[in-house]
Amino acid sequence: MAGTGGVSSSMLPALPSQPRPGRPSCADLVAATDWSATRLGRRDRWDQAVAATVELVLASPMPMAVTFGDDFVLIYNDAYADLIGTLHPAALGRPAAEAFGDLWPSPGFGAVVEEVYRSGQPLLEAETQLTVSRTEEAFLTRAHSAVKDSSGTTAGVLTVAAVTTQVTRRLQNLGELTARLAGALTIDDVARVVLGYLTDSFDVDHCVFAVDDGTAFRSVRRIRGEVIDEADERLPPVWKRLPDDDRFPPVAVARSGRPSFVPDGEPLRDVATDRHERRIRALAALPLRTPSLAGAMTIGYRVAHTWLPAERALLSAAAQLVAQAAERARRFEAQHGTAQLLQRSMLPEHLPELEHFRIAARYAPGVDGNAAGGDFYDAFRLADGRLAIVLGDVAGHDVRAAAVMGQVRAALRALALTAPEPPAVLAGLDRLVGSLGAESRNEEIFVTVVYGVLDPADGTITLASAGHPPPVLRRAGVAGEPPTAELVKVPPGAPLGLGGRWQTGQVRLEPGDTIMLFSDGMVERRGRPLNDGLDALVAAAAAATSGDPRNLCSMATAAVPGPPTDDDVAVLAVERAVTRSRSDTMRVAADPTGPSRVRHWLTARLRSWDVPEPVIASAVLCTSELTTNALLHAGTPAQVEIDLNAERLLVSVADTGTRGSVIRTHDGMGSLSSRGRGLGLIEELSDSWGTDPSVRGSTVWFEMLLRGSTKSSAD
Structure with missing residues (x-):
């Protein structure tokens, strides 16, 4: 729309120029544009009021745009260019309907400008959402007013946008x-x-x-x-x-x-x-x-x-x-x-240490993270040198379930230390559970248990199950073959308290093999068959970075996709080591020099075991981070433990501070975001890591695979 005043170019105000990195300013583009092909006509003939409005728009730090004529030729400033993203600079000087495409006829956009142009009445819009070609949507409030030329005729519409995206x-x-x-x-x-x-x-x-x-x-x-x-x-x-x-x-x-x-x-x-x-x-x-x-x-x-x-x-x-x-x-x-x-105090504070077998366990409460539950695990030496392992589940999520769990666990130990064979132990537990149900006049006590006896001489485990899910057996790869995993074939038996009879099955752990006992909360998911969870757990065990029991316990808690049920989760894993491992422990006082002393001790110990320098550097960095965190949090001494065998280095840092709810761990199965770089380093440098609760505090650990690059294992 050309003005009628015939303003010469010498009378036009100088357009402000605020070039931005990588692109010219809108003022420069307006000055360089040939306006003769638009309704505005040659720039040296613009109406004085129109020219003043354009100057105002281009000089403003607020997002502003002005449209002229019946086809709404568009001029805007740098702040408005930021709003429309990649539509700039092509939109400048074009009719608005062409510049904005499908956005112009959308409700509350072009129609508002057209109404102000026809009526001459100003309009303040409520907040609107602008989605042009930006990666993020913008929220803004717009004010529209008619632009008059020198004769008082409506020449266009001025739009001022107040960006409310942050609010x-x-x-x-x-x-x-x-x-x-x-x-x-x-x-x-x-x-x-x-x-x-x-x-x-x-x-x-x-x-x-x-x-x-x-x-x-x-x-x-x-x-x-x-x-x-x-x-x-x-x-x-x-x-x-x-x-x-x-x-x-x-x-x-x-x-x-x-x-x-x-x-x-x-x-x-x-x-x-x-x-x-x-x-x-x-x-x-x-x-x-x-x-x-x-x-x-x-x-x-x-x-x-x-x-x-x-x-x-x-x-x-x-x-x-x-x-x-x-x-x-x-x-x-x-x-x-x-x-x-109460729940955690009923679980063993320490698991047995054997020369050629490594044991780890993990317990995670149900959804609320604090209610008592009935899941339990145990591992203890028998009088004849064998190892008893057990994992059980008492139905319920209250103090009563925890109390029954404590009675069952204590009774199992007493029975196993007297007559350890699985059928005899389960028969005795069956009588106990039946008696508890009769005593409380409650026939709904439901207890499942899987119990086994491991002979360290040859790795044979004799197992019996009272209505419990079968364990998972992870076989180490032989002659370069990948590891495999399967469910152990244990004869099914009735849950405790129903007067059942139980038979046994046997499995032998070869060097590098790991057996994992778990509760049904590990594999149950809402709306999905139980077999889906079992299959997912078996597949995850086979794909785990190593057969280390602590790594497998960590992996198992996140192996099955989907939202978990309200049930507790318990897992116990036993690995038959390929070779004996080397281990050492350092207790660290809660003072500022603690992390430094840990670094010196760990470096010296790993070098004496011929661990490669790159592994030492990574392990020292990760251990320093965890030690610092433990000392900062607990304000009490921390304990650093290292365990090294031919396949991997395992480092754990434990404190005795009061901890919150149990945290799921990272095992390489998925990514976890972190604001702090400390845990980011551990994620980057380790093959798996996790957090394990205990009665008196919490332990954070990480594992680094050596991939055949060390001579450190003991013979």
Whole structure:
């Protein structure tokens, strides 16, 4: 649309030029475009009002566009170019219907501009979603107003867009926070969810979650770019005590109940514990207050930051949700922590150590992560030198199931130490379970057990099953052949308490073979046949990186796809070693020099065993990370154990701190994301790794395959 004023080129204002890396500015493109082929006509003849509007658009930092004439010729600025992505620069100077294609006639887009052009009335749109050719969708609010030429005639439509993508994303993240907090059962769970939300939604450099712990406060934080992520989802959070000092923002706001917002300064100068906190310039601290809990959450930036009213309101709303979730978690822990401790205390704290056999076990609670259950395992030496192995399942997920489990496990030991043959042991357990059911006038006690006796002289295992799933046998590959796995053929027998009769089957472990006993929670999945789970477990065992029992126990917990049932999971694995392994242990005091001393000890020990230098370097790095994490978390001594044979190096780091729920492990079967680089290094350098709970703490371990490159195994 040409103007009628006949403005000469000398009268036109200079168009601003703000070139961006890799592309010319929109002002440069407007200046270089031949407008004579459009409704606007030659640029030196543009109406003065039209030219002034174009100048305003191109100079604005806000996303702005203007369309002229009946075909809505499009001119826009650099900020608007960012919104439309790859449609720029082809869209500039073209009719809008051609530039936007199918987007222009879509509801709420082109029709709005056409209506303002016809009526001359301004219009403010509600928030809309713009999807052009961007990898992410944009959310924005648009204001449209008619552009008049010098004669007062409507020449086009000016559109100003206020991008609300960040606000909308934050509101969406607040909804996701609500959903995730609903599934957070422990304070550890709440900490991970909160710190993840603050990091993702506000793109912070530093955030802290703190709660009262009796007479003091404890906190866990997340820092941008830190090597060790103190709230990694696969390890218990690294809690630290906060001094009883109101100079610490979390302590101050937790006690006062009033939020604090520092836009610029040194809010942590007097209390900073490291360089990360000393660099924080802007800090928001929000109280978490309920009738039974006091705490705080803080977010910080390394640059000045204006805390706008909308952002403050959003943080306050999030703090209220977090406080309620933390209070629920505290009540849950108080109600169920005793049950979990009862469950784990009934399991053996240590498994037997044999010259040519390695044993490992793993127990994971049901869905809620804390309720007591009836799964159990055991392994113990018999009077004649043989090894008894057992895995059982008492139906139920309460303290009563755990109590019955404890009675059955204790009775099994007593029976096996007197007359260890499987049929006799199961017959005695059958009478016990029947008696317990009659005593409680409850005929619904349901107990299954698989029990075996291993002869270390030749690796023969005599097995009997009372209604339990058959074990998995992993055969090591012979003469370069790949490993295989199968279900052990054990004669089926009735569950305990039904007066059944049991027969035995035998299997022999050759060097390198591993047998794995497991509960049905390992293979049961909602809506899928049990055989599907069994097949998946067998396939995963055959494909495992090694037959090491700890690796197989870890692998088994994640071998079957699909959402697990509410049932507990227990697994016990025994491997017949190809050769004897070498092992050593170091106890590390809880002081800053601990990781350094572990590095020196591990390096010296592995070199003395002729382990290749690349393996030593990787193992030392991973062990240092785990030791640091254990000492930071528990504040108690840690124990580092190494076990080396011809096939692999196994390193474990145990602490005695109080841990949260059991964490599923990584075994090479799938990928796991991590914010911290510490666990990322372990994932990269090891062949498998995992976390195992115990009665008194937790153990984190990793395995490195040697692939025939070491002479370290003992003869």
